[in-house]
Amino acid sequence: MKKIIAFFMVFVLAIGALTACGKKDDNNAGKNGDTGKTGDTYEIALITDKGNIDDKSFNQGAWEGVVEFATANNISHQYYKPEEASDAGYLAAIDLAVSGGAKVVVTPGFLFEVAVYEAQTKYPDVKFILLDGAPRTADYSDFKTEKNVASIMYAEEESGYLAGYAAVMDGMKNLGFMGGMAVPAVQAFGYGYLQGAEDAAKELGLGDGEIKVIYHYTGNFDENDTNKATAKTMYQEGVEVIFACGGSVGKSVMAAASEAGAKVIGVDVDQRYDSETVITSATKGLGASVIQVLESIYKTNDFDSKYGGKTTYFDAKNDGVGLPTTVLDDPNGNAFDRFEKFTMDQYNAVFQKLVDGTVDPIRTITVEDPNGVATAEELVSGLNLVKVQVEVR
Structure with a gap:
């Protein structure tokens, strides 16, 4: 009997450890702002860089745009914090978001350029919004923005x-x-x-x-x-x-x-x-630019012609700065x-x-x-x- 109990305890601990690896930043749906309509899947995802969601910088500004748009349109949304601040860590977080149902992934900052370069072909049916950067290889030998990526820059x-x-x-x-x-x-x-x-x-x-x-x-x-x-x-x-x-x-x-x-x-x-x-x-109008690209995906259906596959500069004319x-x-x-x-x-x-x-x-x-x-x-x-x-x- 003791052997059975011991085995059971080891099994539970092992499952717990596996669940903890690469998890979403927290399980508080309300705190993260998702609608909770689709269980554990989230349609719009944001990956934080090495900072936190309340960094008063790129993460927070971009996330506020996601929350405003998704809440107004009843779309589930979640943010994910990578296990490590590296190209591999960012790509792993994108993998996690996509496996969690993400159809749109927002990446706030140039630190994501290499990860998005890999992800854009790995997930051709997912749309990416890359803020302040353009997809590239780690050695800068190739820059390429696929049609499912909106590269957003600011004036x-x-x-x-x-x-x-x-x-x-x-x-x-x-x-x-x-x-x-x-x-x-x-x-x-x-x-x-x-x-x-x-x-x-x-x-x-x-x-x-x-x-x-x-x-x-x-x-x-x-x-x-x-x-x-x-x-x-x-x-x-x-x-x-x-x-x-x-x-x-x-x-x-x-x-x-x-x-x-x-x-x-x-x-x-x-x-x-x-x-x-x-x-x-x-x-920089981080939230405003995120909202405008999301509108092109969900409302006006002109993402492909307006943002996909190219770099778009946000300036005073479109509340970008x-x-x-x-x-x-x-x-x-x-x-x-x-x-x-x-x-x-x-x-x-x-x-x-x-x-x-x-x-x-x-x-x-x-x-x-x-x-x-x-x-x-x-x-x-x-x-x-x-x-x-x-x-x-």
Whole structure:
């Protein structure tokens, strides 16, 4: 009898261990927002990257779009957190989602480029929404977007433009930029930031070189003491606000700003909730873009012609970029209350210029450095800067 009980216990433990491996992030259907209509299957799935679903960044922004659309249309949905943050780990999570009934898989960020490259042919009947990336091989030898994949990019130069414009119109003349690595998205944010500052300075009638910008790439996307020290030095030298454009680099900048009584501009999502130092954020319309692609799949049935098999840029014209205009959980909140002078009316006016094409910020310039780090001269000449004086560190 004891042998039978012992065998039974081992069997139960083994089953439990197998069930735990590669499971969905949790079994709380209500917490994850699914409708629960199809039991353990979920039609729309989101795979998180190495962050969490409440990261106030790509995962959260994309998931909010999934939840809003799926809830309104009574479609079951779930998110899955990979066992490990690697190409293999992301692909395994996609496998799990598809085996769980996913017909649409949302992958938030360029970290999924390799996994989606593999998954797009492995699951030709599943539609993939890849945000901020394009499917590619691990060695960058091949880029290919199959017809079941929507590659979504964002006009970061427009969002950065709005941030630089707002800072100068608010009265700031000493600006900072701390990007992570000089990848295209980060470059575009920075280039737009400088151009927005330039145009605002012209509108205000400021003198040539009156706006000063310290421009720096950290070489990483980390929260660490070195990045905090760099931001601290900038503030000590008189920088009033730093555009923190490098993932967790922003946390280092916020920590330094808090100690210095200075200001920060966030990135990707509204980061005002992370620190009182954040006056605004250069955001990407993650949720809005997810919703629009889902509508093409479920409502207008034009996914194939509109998004499938190609890269689509979301910009001011389709709510793909902008500064935050609302405050969460406060319908009467003022998203511009941390500015001294810059107002919602001023924002709406400059935003409309992006929409109608009156303002069209430069996204790329010629840079000799193979790592993409521009010199001050390249920035000034490539972006036609006169009012803005740049120091690259």
